Amino acid sequence: MSITLDRVVVTAPTLDGDVTILQETTLELTEASVALVGPNGSGKSTLARLVNGLVNPAEGSVVVDGIDVVADGRAARRHVGFVFTDPSAQLVMPTVLEDVMLSLRRSHRDKKARRAAALDVLAEHGLDALADRSVHTLSGGQRQRVALAGVLACRPSVVVADEPTTLLDLPNARAVSDLLLGLEQQLVVCTHDLDLAARCERGLVVLEGRVVFDGTGAEAVAHYRASV
Numbered sequence: 001m002s003i004t005l006d007r008v009v010v011t012a013p014t015l016d017g018d019v020t021i022l023q024e025t026t027l028e029l030t031e032a033s034v035a036l037v038g039p040n041g042s043g044k045s046t047l048a049r050l051v052n053g054l055v056n057p058a059e060g061s062v063v064v065d066g067i068d069v070v071a072d073g074r075a076a077r078r079h080v081g082f083v084f085t086d087p088s089a090q091l092v093m094p095t096v097l098e099d100v101m102l103s104l105r106r107s108h109r110d111k112k113a114r115r116a117a118a119l120d121v122l123a124e125h126g127l128d129a130l131a132d133r134s135v136h137t138l139s140g141g142q143r144q145r146v147a148l149a150g151v152l153a154c155r156p157s158v159v160v161a162d163e164p165t166t167l168l169d170l171p172n173a174r175a176v177s178d179l180l181l182g183l184e185q186q187l188v189v190c191t192h193d194l195d196l197a198a199r200c201e202r203g204l205v206v207l208e209g210r211v212v213f214d215g216t217g218a219e220a221v222a223h224y225r226a227s228v
């Protein structure tokens with residue numbers, strides 16, 4: 001597992017011209033879990049979104065497990081699963097089963113096989129009892145776990161999660177954190193949940209568009225706490 005950012009700069013257009021929202025950044029991420037912490041607007045999401053091509057660099061390159069994210073965005077998106085803060089952004093079908101089936105539409109063309117595979121995915125995540133439920137009747141925790149199951153159904157090699165526990169209560173935040181940290185996939189997570197960040201193998205503190213601290217998750221949390 002390896003994510004390489006080589007002299008990456010990200011800019012965004014404004015009425016006064018382009019502004020730099022991520023200063024030149026070079027990073028090699030090989031740990032199983034990497035947390036990005038920092039204040040609102042510091043650039044965490046921008047950094048995380050580079051990994052699956054949701055954000056393109058103005059300069060530099062992003063390579064994920066040998067895939068050049070800019071040159072081959074489609075391959076990168078297949079390789080990198082993205083978990084949003086609000087699972088409602090991801091759950092678009094009437095039922096849980098149909099939603100996971102939607103995630104499998106590329107890998108399983110045949111509807112019967114797709115349904116069977118989706119049921120397997122739900123069982124794998126202990127969510128089979130929810131298969132026929134409307135996604136609107138799920139609790140926030142259930143919804144985030146179903147969204148995560150949909151992402152993992154595509155068998156990505158990397159999971160990027162943007163504040164996946166922010167909307168959850170403490171027990172659900174812990175359950176989703178346990179799940180994310182137990183993944184076989186490499187995890188990159190932007191988070192204000194400092195318990196989750198402290199449990200990550202590596203932690204980066206992002207401030208005003210630059211990485212200002214790089215250490216273990218626990219060290220990054222200590223640095224961030226001391227700086228505010």
Ligand SMILES: Nc1ncnc2c1ncn2[C@@H]1O[C@H](COP(=O)(O)OP(=O)(O)OP(=O)(O)O)[C@@H](O)[C@H]1O
Binds near residue numbers: 039043046190
């Ligand atoms: N498309 C864009 N156009 C203009 N400015 C942008 C754009 N995307 C991000 N920004 C700005 O870049 C900065 C970094 O944003 P980013 O979302 O990466 O921060 P963040 O650390 O994830 O914040 P939060 O914790 O609030 O989610 C912010 O000031 C934001 O307003």
